[in-house]
Amino acid sequence: METVGGLLREWRHSRRLSQLDLALAADVSPRYVSLVETGRSRPSADMVLRLAAQLEVPLRHRNRLLVAAGFAPRYRERPLDEPDMSAVRDAVVRVLRAHEPYPALVVDRRWNIMMVNAPVEHFLTDVDPELLRAPVNMVRLGLDPRGLASRIINLADVRSFFRARLSREAARSGDPVVGALYDEFFADQEPDGPPPRLESEVTIPMIFRFREGELRLFSTLTTFGTPQDITLEEISIESYYPADTESAALLHTLANTRPTPRVRSFSGPT
Known part of the structure; x- marks a missing residue:
């Protein structure tokens, strides 16, 4: 006990x-x-x-x-699709839509994707359908060869980025599922290189190969400030930005030539 x-x-x-x-x-x-x-x-x-x-x-x-300690729980946990969370969900959808034509997605505490905006769909066209079965995990999607790994030119840099973030999150949250996710990809493998410094991670680009050209992106992370709800504390919005003018132009081209739905929901938090 x-x-x-x-x-x-x-x-x-x-x-x-x-x-x-x-x-x-x-x-x-x-x-x-x-x-x-x-x-x-x-x-x-x-x-x-x-x-x-x-x-x-x-x-x-x-x-x-x-x-x-013998007391009742203090903090609620409500799925985003519950009626009393509609205001939060609407706010998240507005953030995702406002970021178009650049990709953005919502992930839960275990890196499972909850929602994506339209530009994210451009990255999923050649992904193995097995990786798109709920729950769709962002780490597996990015590092599995059947997912985006075969399209990422600087895969070693991206692996180092994920290694550092997963390691910190496993220690911060104490979640065994996050720890198992780290072990799945990194426990038995030598580091691809020194982990990126925390202050420089935002500058590490992810370079994707498309038929139309190379796409260089960097990401930022948005969380809810001082949340009093478990769901709000455990979700974050990953927003991606073009790292150069050529990438910005390519994202606009993809938006104009490959129309997709506006916002898509995946599974909820687990």
């Missing part, structure tokens, strides 16, 4: 913090942190959330901490 103290200790270790570090950040004594972790003191719900906030524990796991 898991305890709130044991879970907090695991998160503290994963964040590489001492009890003193956590105590100073949460404005409590190191002795109190020790008492909580060893089960000799039962924290209030507010204290559980205060410690979790300093440890940057994801909302899903904050609920788990609360339950382990």
Whole structure:
């Protein structure tokens, strides 16, 4: 049976913090942190959330901490297709449409694609249908030879990019599915090169081969600020931009010559 103290200790270790570090950040004594972790003191719900906030524990796991401490979960999880999430879904659709003719997509915490705008469809035309069965995973789609890997000219750079991001996300979220996804592609393989520095990742282009020419893209990541809903915290919008004028022109050409639907939904978060 898991305890709130044991879970907090695991998160503290994963964040590489001492009890003193956590105590100073949460404005409590190191002795109190020790008492909580060893089960000799039962924290209030507010204290559980205060410690979790300093440890940057994801909302899903904050609920788990609360339950382990004997309290009700605090954060809701609602699929985007629920009626009371319509305003959020409409906002996401507007963001995707506004980004056209450049590609953008929505992914969940496990890198499963939830929604794409029209330009993304240009990249899926030659993908093995097996990779497009729900849930469609962005990492598999990008790195599997049956997906986009055969079209990516600088695949070694892209693999290094995914390796670094997956490694960080597995450590941040503690999600075993993300860890398994990392192992699927990288556990038994030597690195393709040094991992990109965090501050320079946005400048690493993805270079795709199309019949019409080469397409160079870089990406940005958009998340919801200070969300109080698990679904909102765990989704992000990956937006891709042309890295040069030739790529911008090619994206406009593709939009004019290959008409596609505006926004398509895949599976919801898992």
